[in-house]
Amino acid sequence: MLFLYNIGIQLFKFLLGVVQAFNPTAKLWLKGRKNLFQKMKEEVKTGKQHIWFHFASLGEFEQGRPVLEKTKIDFPEYPIVVTFFSPSGYELRKNYALADHVYYLPLDTKRNAQRFIEIFNPKLAVFTKYEYWYHFYNELFKAEIPILVISALFRKELVFYKWYGGLHRSILHRVTQFFVQDQASVTILKTIGITQVTIGGDTRFDRVAENATNPAQFQLVKDFCAGNPVFVAGSTWSPDENLLAVVIKKYPNWKFIIAPHEIKPEKIKALESLLPAESFMRYSTLKNNPQSPVFTKKDQVLIIDNIGMLSSLYQYGQIAYIGGGFGVGIHNTLEAAAFGIPVLFGPNYQKFLEARTLIEKKAGFSISTENELLAVMDDLQDNSYRAQSGIIAKNYVMQGKGATAAILSYMHEHVFTVLPTSPER
Known part of the structure; x- marks a missing residue:
C-alpha cells in the first residue's frame, strides 16, 4: 500500500505539471515548491528548534490561528514556521507577521520529510482539522516529535475506516494527541484503537468570537x-x-x-x-x-x-x-x-x-x-x-469558545517545560 501511495504522490505532481499551462492554481503550486529547500536553508537558522503549524489552506489557517497566536505569546523563544498545501492559503498569508517563516509544504516523500525536520528541528508539529501525510507524520514520529491534530472531525465515510485504509489508519497512530470537535469523533476513533483523544471543541469559535x-x-x-x-x-x-x-x-x-x-x-x-x-x-x-x-x-x-x-x-x-x-x-x-x-x-x-x-x-x-x-x-x-x-x-x-485554552493547557503540561511568559496566564 505504501508503494501505491508513493506512486500516487508522484502522479499527482506529474498531473499538475501537465495542467499548469491552463490552470493558474497548479502553476502556483509547482512554482512555490521550486528550489524550496534551498530557500529554507538560506533563511533558517540551523539547529534552532521551531514550532511547526501546517494548514491545508486559508480556511484551516483561520481556524488554527488562535492557537498559533497564543503559542507565540506563551512560547516566544521558539520561532514559528507555517506551511500551506494550497496556494490560496500561502499566497494570502505568506507575509503573516506572527510567523518567522512561511512556506509551501514540500511534496510528501520520505526524503523531503527528513530534510524538513533536519532544517527546522521541530519541538512540536500542529495540524489543523485534517491533512494526513504519511511520510511527514512517520518521520516526526520516528524523531519523537509530538504531533497535535486540532479541531478534528471524523466520520465513518472517511478512508481511515475502509478495508483499503490500512496505511491511512497507520498515520493516525503516529499522532500524539487529537483534539476533536465532538463525542462522535471520539467514538469513531476508538473503533480503530485510537484513544489519545480529547474533546477540545473547534478553535474557529475562539477566532470568530474574537473577530x-x-x-x-x-x-x-x-x-x-x-x-x-x-x-x-x-x-x-x-x-x-x-x-x-x-x-x-x-x-x-x-x-x-x-x-x-x-x-x-x-x-x-x-x-x-x-x-x-x-x-x-x-x-x-x-x-x-x-x-x-x-x-x-x-x-x-x-x-x-x-x-x-x-x-x-x-x-x-x-x-x-x-x-x-x-x-x-x-x-x-x-x-x-x-x-x-x-x-x-x-x-x-x-x-x-x-x-x-x-x-x-x-x-x-x-x-x-x-x-x-x-x-x-x-x-x-x-x-x-x-x-x-x-x-x-x-x-x-x-x-463554543474554549478550544484554544484547552490545547495550550496541554502544550504547557505535556510538551514544554518552560513557565508561561504571558501575563494573561
Missing part, C-alpha cells in the same frame, strides 16, 4: 448601508447568486452586500448581469474614486471585489447568506453567527456540525430552491423573530 468583538471598520460600507436593513452574502458561487438575484428584486427596501468566492473579472461581470440595471456598484471602484460617493435608494447592491474583508462585513448585516451549499459544501457560517444574525445557506451542509446545530436551534436555515429562499426571507421580515434567531446564533458561538 466579532473588534472587527475591521469600513466607512464606505457603513455609508452604503446608512440605516437600511442589510443582507450580507459571503463566499457566493453562481448557483447562490442566481437565487440571490431573485431576492434582490423582490426586496428593494433592503441593501445587499455580496462578496463572491471568486473575484476574477469574468465572475464579477457574470454576477452583475443578474442584477437590475444601475442597482449595483463595485467596492474597488468606489474605493479608488477620490470623491466620496453619495448613495441613493437605487444603489441597492455593493459587490465586494477584493479579498480579506468578509469576516468583518457581517457586522453591517441583519441576515447572512453563506455560499457553497450548491457545490461541495458551505463556507464558514460561524463568522456571521458571531455577529448575532440568522444564517442562510444551500442544501450541502451535512458535513458541517455547526450548520446542523444552527438549524436545530432555529438560527440557521437551509434552502434548495428560489421559493424556499423567498419563504425564509419572508419569515425573517418579522423583526422580533429575526432578532431572536440572531441571539441564538451568537449564544451558540459564545458557548
Whole structure:
C-alpha cells in the first residue's frame, strides 16, 4: 500500500505539471515548491528548534490561528514556521507577521520529510482539522516529535475506516494527541484503537468570537448601508447568486452586500448581469474614486471585489447568506453567527456540525430552491423573530469558545517545560 501511495504522490505532481499551462492554481503550486529547500536553508537558522503549524489552506489557517497566536505569546523563544498545501492559503498569508517563516509544504516523500525536520528541528508539529501525510507524520514520529491534530472531525465515510485504509489508519497512530470537535469523533476513533483523544471543541469559535468583538471598520460600507436593513452574502458561487438575484428584486427596501468566492473579472461581470440595471456598484471602484460617493435608494447592491474583508462585513448585516451549499459544501457560517444574525445557506451542509446545530436551534436555515429562499426571507421580515434567531446564533458561538485554552493547557503540561511568559496566564 505504501508503494501505491508513493506512486500516487508522484502522479499527482506529474498531473499538475501537465495542467499548469491552463490552470493558474497548479502553476502556483509547482512554482512555490521550486528550489524550496534551498530557500529554507538560506533563511533558517540551523539547529534552532521551531514550532511547526501546517494548514491545508486559508480556511484551516483561520481556524488554527488562535492557537498559533497564543503559542507565540506563551512560547516566544521558539520561532514559528507555517506551511500551506494550497496556494490560496500561502499566497494570502505568506507575509503573516506572527510567523518567522512561511512556506509551501514540500511534496510528501520520505526524503523531503527528513530534510524538513533536519532544517527546522521541530519541538512540536500542529495540524489543523485534517491533512494526513504519511511520510511527514512517520518521520516526526520516528524523531519523537509530538504531533497535535486540532479541531478534528471524523466520520465513518472517511478512508481511515475502509478495508483499503490500512496505511491511512497507520498515520493516525503516529499522532500524539487529537483534539476533536465532538463525542462522535471520539467514538469513531476508538473503533480503530485510537484513544489519545480529547474533546477540545473547534478553535474557529475562539477566532470568530474574537473577530466579532473588534472587527475591521469600513466607512464606505457603513455609508452604503446608512440605516437600511442589510443582507450580507459571503463566499457566493453562481448557483447562490442566481437565487440571490431573485431576492434582490423582490426586496428593494433592503441593501445587499455580496462578496463572491471568486473575484476574477469574468465572475464579477457574470454576477452583475443578474442584477437590475444601475442597482449595483463595485467596492474597488468606489474605493479608488477620490470623491466620496453619495448613495441613493437605487444603489441597492455593493459587490465586494477584493479579498480579506468578509469576516468583518457581517457586522453591517441583519441576515447572512453563506455560499457553497450548491457545490461541495458551505463556507464558514460561524463568522456571521458571531455577529448575532440568522444564517442562510444551500442544501450541502451535512458535513458541517455547526450548520446542523444552527438549524436545530432555529438560527440557521437551509434552502434548495428560489421559493424556499423567498419563504425564509419572508419569515425573517418579522423583526422580533429575526432578532431572536440572531441571539441564538451568537449564544451558540459564545458557548463554543474554549478550544484554544484547552490545547495550550496541554502544550504547557505535556510538551514544554518552560513557565508561561504571558501575563494573561
